[in-house]
Amino acid sequence: MPLRQNALVRPRRLTALALAAVGSLLALAVPDSATAAPAHPARAKIAATPRADAAQTPLSPARRTALIRSAQSEAAGTAQRIGLGAKEKLVVKDVIRDADGTTHTRYERTYAGLPVLGGDLVVHDDSGRTTVTKANAAQLSVPSLSPKITTAGATAKALTASKQDQVRGAKVADASRLVVWAGTGKPVLAWETVVEGVQRDGTPSELQVVTDAATGKQLLAAEKVHTGTGTGQYVGTVPLGTTPSGPTYQLADPDRAGHRTYDLGQGTSGTGTLFTDDNDVWGDGLPSNRQTAGVDVAFGAAATWDFYKEAYGRNGIRNDGVAAYSRAHYGSNYVNAFWQDSCFCMTYGDGSGNTHPLTALDVAAHEMSHGVTAATAGLVYSGESGGLNEATSDIFAAAVEFHANLAADPGDYLVGEKIDINGDGTPLRYMDKPSKDGSSRDSWSSTLGSVDVHYSSGPANHFFYLLSEGSGAKTVNGVSYDSPTYDGQAVSGIGIENAAAIWYRALTTYMTSTTNYSGARTATLAAAADLFGAYSPTYLAVADAWAAINVGNRIALGVNVAPVADQISGVNQVVSLQLDAYTTNTGASLTYEATGLPDGLTISPDGLISGTPTTLGTGDITIKVTDSTGATASVTFSWQIAYVYANASRVDIPDNGAAVESPVTITGRDGNASATTKVYVNIVHTYRGDLTVDLVGPDGTVYSLLNRSGGSADNVDQTFTVDASTQPLNGTWKLRVQDRASIDVGYIARWQLTP
Missing domain, CATH: 3.10.450.40 (Nuclear Transport Factor 2; Chain: A,)
Incomplete structure (x- = not known):
C-alpha cells in the first residue's frame, strides 16, 4: 500500500477511508480515543529453535511448477475427496512442501465455471491424513446463475x-x-x-x-494498489547488484533475477528510464542526486528478496524466481509509496518538496510484502482481514530491518521513522503501543472491522511486538519501548526471528482471504505447534501475546481441562461423554478421577464417561485430571438423569420449501409436561437466519423456539426452555423446521425433549 496516511499515513483532518487493493503506507483518519492496561516489567525471552522437519523446502521454479501441474491434474479427485459439490472445481494457486513431506496446496475455486471470490482453501496432506482450511465454510450454492442486475x-x-x-x-x-x-x-x-x-x-x-x-x-x-556500491539517503553506503552494459552500468541486479530500478522523472506512468552510471558508484546520500533514491530503492528490493530467501527459502515475492521492478521519483511532491500487483512493481514518491523521498528500507519491505500476501493468503483489504494485511507488511518490514542490520538504519519496531512524513520526527506507527499515533487500536474489539485498515492493523502489530520482545519497558537498538497488555499480565518474548517465522508459516500455510483476528490466532498457534511443538513454551507465548491484545485466552501451565457443559441424560439410556484435557508438561501422561457420577456410569483411564444411568436425580460431578509430574486440574458440572426422549434420525430441510417434522412419542407417563420443559436442537444448516423452528405438543399447540434469528451464523446447537405445562406427557411431540429463504440447505441431525 502506499506510504501516505492513506497508505502508510493519512492527513489527520480527514475521516476514515478504506483503501482498496493498491497498498500504501498511509491512511486517512480521525484519531480514536485509545486506552490500555499498564505496562509490565520485562521478562526474559524464551529461547527456542524451530523444528527442522517443519521447515518449508526451498523449491526451484521448475520444481514448483511441476508440483503445481501435478496438483492441478489431480484437482478433480481432490475436490471429490474433500467433499465439494459437482459444480465446483479447484484451480491450484501454489504448493508448499515441508521437509517431512507434508504438502499444503492452496486453491482458488470456481462454481459452474464462475470464479468464486472468497472461495479459496488450503488442503494439507500429511502421511495420508487430509485437513482443509477454508476461507468460507458455507456450502457453495446459488439458486440462479442469471443476474437481475445488468x-x-x-x-x-x-x-x-x-x-x-x-x-x-x-x-x-x-x-x-x-x-x-x-x-x-x-x-x-x-x-x-x-x-x-x-x-x-x-x-x-x-x-x-x-x-x-x-x-x-x-x-x-x-x-x-497497496501504498507502502552506492550511498542512499536512508541506508547509507551499501553494496548494490548492478549489470555492465558497454561503458556504463545498469541498476539491474543479476543476483536477484535481474530486478531493475527506474527513474520516472516525476512522471506517473510507464517505467521511466533505467538508472545507469559510468563508474558503478551510485548516489551521494543527498536527495539532489537522483541516484540517491535509486540506491535506497534498489537496496530495499535486494534486502527484502534476501530476507525471504534466507529466512524461509522463498524465491522471490511470488516464490517463482521472478523479480518485480521498482520506480523512483514518481510524480511531484507525492508523499507516498505503493505496491501494485497488476504491474508487479514498487513505486516511490519524492515527498514534500521532492526532498523527502519515501524510499526507506521499512517502506520498501512493507510494500513488497503486500505482494507476498497477495501471492499467499490473499487477505481481503477491508474489515479485520484488511487490518491483518496491513499488519503483515509492517511485521515483515520490521523483520527485514533487523535482518539487514544496517548501521544507518538499525532494526526497530517503528514504521516509517526515517521518512518523517509528519515533519516532526515521529514515526507513522508504533508497534509496541499502536495508540501512540492517535488513531490505531492497541487491542481487539468488536468494532475493529469498521476502522480503517491502517489503524485496525494496530492490535496485530502489538501482538507481534509482544511476541518478539515481551511486555514492559526495555531498550532495543537504542530505542525505548514500554508495551502494555490488555489483560494486565506480562508476556515473555521469543525473539523477532521466531515470531516472524510463526507469522510467515501462518500466512502461507493456514490463513485464507477472509481470516479475521480470531482466525489469525488459530493460524499462528497451528504454525507454532508445527515449528516448536504444541504446548511448548513458544506455543504458550503465542497464546499469551494474543490474550494480551484481547484475542482468546492464555493457556495455563500444567494440566488444562476443557469446560464441560451441564448434562441431561435419559434414565436407562446409554451415555458416552469424552472429556478433553491436556498438559503443557512435555511427555507427561494423564489420569482421570470422577466423584459424584450418576449410578451406572464409570470413567475410563483415558477420560471416557460411559454406561447406563439407572436412577433419576441431579447432582454435581467433579473431574480431577493429574499428569505424571503430579500437576492437577479439576472441573465441576451438574448432571441430571431424567426422562429424556430423542430422535437422531436425519431429516433433510428443503431450500425455501415446506416445513419438515421429526417426532418423538411418549408412552406410559402420567400427568402433564413441566413449566420448564427442555428442548435440545441440533440442526446442521448454513445461514440459520433462514429457519423457523417450533415444538408441536401432542394436542397441536405450537411453541416457537427460533424465528429466523442468528443471521448469517451457521447451524443450531442450542437448548430451549418452554412452558408446556398444559400438554399431556403421553403422545407424539414434533420438532417442526422450515427454511424460509433461498440458497442455503441443511438437515435436522438430532433433537431431544426433557418434558
Missing part, C-alpha cells in the same frame, strides 16, 4: 463507489465479470468490476467493486 448496472454501481472513494479520472478497466461472492455470509451471484483512476493523493487506483447481481447491493469496495 452489466451496465454493475458498471454504474462501481463508478458510484469510485466517486465515494474520491477516485479521479475513474474508468472501468474491463467489462464487469460475473462471479460468485463468498467473501462474507452465504454465497451469492455477483458482478466484479475494476475501476481505474487516481486516488486523492496521486496514488494510482484499481478499485475492486463487487455488486450483488440480484439486489445491486455493494458487497465489497477494495483498493488493489
Whole structure:
C-alpha cells in the first residue's frame, strides 16, 4: 500500500477511508480515543529453535511448477475427496512442501465455471491424513446463475463507489465479470468490476467493486494498489547488484533475477528510464542526486528478496524466481509509496518538496510484502482481514530491518521513522503501543472491522511486538519501548526471528482471504505447534501475546481441562461423554478421577464417561485430571438423569420449501409436561437466519423456539426452555423446521425433549 496516511499515513483532518487493493503506507483518519492496561516489567525471552522437519523446502521454479501441474491434474479427485459439490472445481494457486513431506496446496475455486471470490482453501496432506482450511465454510450454492442486475448496472454501481472513494479520472478497466461472492455470509451471484483512476493523493487506483447481481447491493469496495556500491539517503553506503552494459552500468541486479530500478522523472506512468552510471558508484546520500533514491530503492528490493530467501527459502515475492521492478521519483511532491500487483512493481514518491523521498528500507519491505500476501493468503483489504494485511507488511518490514542490520538504519519496531512524513520526527506507527499515533487500536474489539485498515492493523502489530520482545519497558537498538497488555499480565518474548517465522508459516500455510483476528490466532498457534511443538513454551507465548491484545485466552501451565457443559441424560439410556484435557508438561501422561457420577456410569483411564444411568436425580460431578509430574486440574458440572426422549434420525430441510417434522412419542407417563420443559436442537444448516423452528405438543399447540434469528451464523446447537405445562406427557411431540429463504440447505441431525 502506499506510504501516505492513506497508505502508510493519512492527513489527520480527514475521516476514515478504506483503501482498496493498491497498498500504501498511509491512511486517512480521525484519531480514536485509545486506552490500555499498564505496562509490565520485562521478562526474559524464551529461547527456542524451530523444528527442522517443519521447515518449508526451498523449491526451484521448475520444481514448483511441476508440483503445481501435478496438483492441478489431480484437482478433480481432490475436490471429490474433500467433499465439494459437482459444480465446483479447484484451480491450484501454489504448493508448499515441508521437509517431512507434508504438502499444503492452496486453491482458488470456481462454481459452474464462475470464479468464486472468497472461495479459496488450503488442503494439507500429511502421511495420508487430509485437513482443509477454508476461507468460507458455507456450502457453495446459488439458486440462479442469471443476474437481475445488468452489466451496465454493475458498471454504474462501481463508478458510484469510485466517486465515494474520491477516485479521479475513474474508468472501468474491463467489462464487469460475473462471479460468485463468498467473501462474507452465504454465497451469492455477483458482478466484479475494476475501476481505474487516481486516488486523492496521486496514488494510482484499481478499485475492486463487487455488486450483488440480484439486489445491486455493494458487497465489497477494495483498493488493489497497496501504498507502502552506492550511498542512499536512508541506508547509507551499501553494496548494490548492478549489470555492465558497454561503458556504463545498469541498476539491474543479476543476483536477484535481474530486478531493475527506474527513474520516472516525476512522471506517473510507464517505467521511466533505467538508472545507469559510468563508474558503478551510485548516489551521494543527498536527495539532489537522483541516484540517491535509486540506491535506497534498489537496496530495499535486494534486502527484502534476501530476507525471504534466507529466512524461509522463498524465491522471490511470488516464490517463482521472478523479480518485480521498482520506480523512483514518481510524480511531484507525492508523499507516498505503493505496491501494485497488476504491474508487479514498487513505486516511490519524492515527498514534500521532492526532498523527502519515501524510499526507506521499512517502506520498501512493507510494500513488497503486500505482494507476498497477495501471492499467499490473499487477505481481503477491508474489515479485520484488511487490518491483518496491513499488519503483515509492517511485521515483515520490521523483520527485514533487523535482518539487514544496517548501521544507518538499525532494526526497530517503528514504521516509517526515517521518512518523517509528519515533519516532526515521529514515526507513522508504533508497534509496541499502536495508540501512540492517535488513531490505531492497541487491542481487539468488536468494532475493529469498521476502522480503517491502517489503524485496525494496530492490535496485530502489538501482538507481534509482544511476541518478539515481551511486555514492559526495555531498550532495543537504542530505542525505548514500554508495551502494555490488555489483560494486565506480562508476556515473555521469543525473539523477532521466531515470531516472524510463526507469522510467515501462518500466512502461507493456514490463513485464507477472509481470516479475521480470531482466525489469525488459530493460524499462528497451528504454525507454532508445527515449528516448536504444541504446548511448548513458544506455543504458550503465542497464546499469551494474543490474550494480551484481547484475542482468546492464555493457556495455563500444567494440566488444562476443557469446560464441560451441564448434562441431561435419559434414565436407562446409554451415555458416552469424552472429556478433553491436556498438559503443557512435555511427555507427561494423564489420569482421570470422577466423584459424584450418576449410578451406572464409570470413567475410563483415558477420560471416557460411559454406561447406563439407572436412577433419576441431579447432582454435581467433579473431574480431577493429574499428569505424571503430579500437576492437577479439576472441573465441576451438574448432571441430571431424567426422562429424556430423542430422535437422531436425519431429516433433510428443503431450500425455501415446506416445513419438515421429526417426532418423538411418549408412552406410559402420567400427568402433564413441566413449566420448564427442555428442548435440545441440533440442526446442521448454513445461514440459520433462514429457519423457523417450533415444538408441536401432542394436542397441536405450537411453541416457537427460533424465528429466523442468528443471521448469517451457521447451524443450531442450542437448548430451549418452554412452558408446556398444559400438554399431556403421553403422545407424539414434533420438532417442526422450515427454511424460509433461498440458497442455503441443511438437515435436522438430532433433537431431544426433557418434558
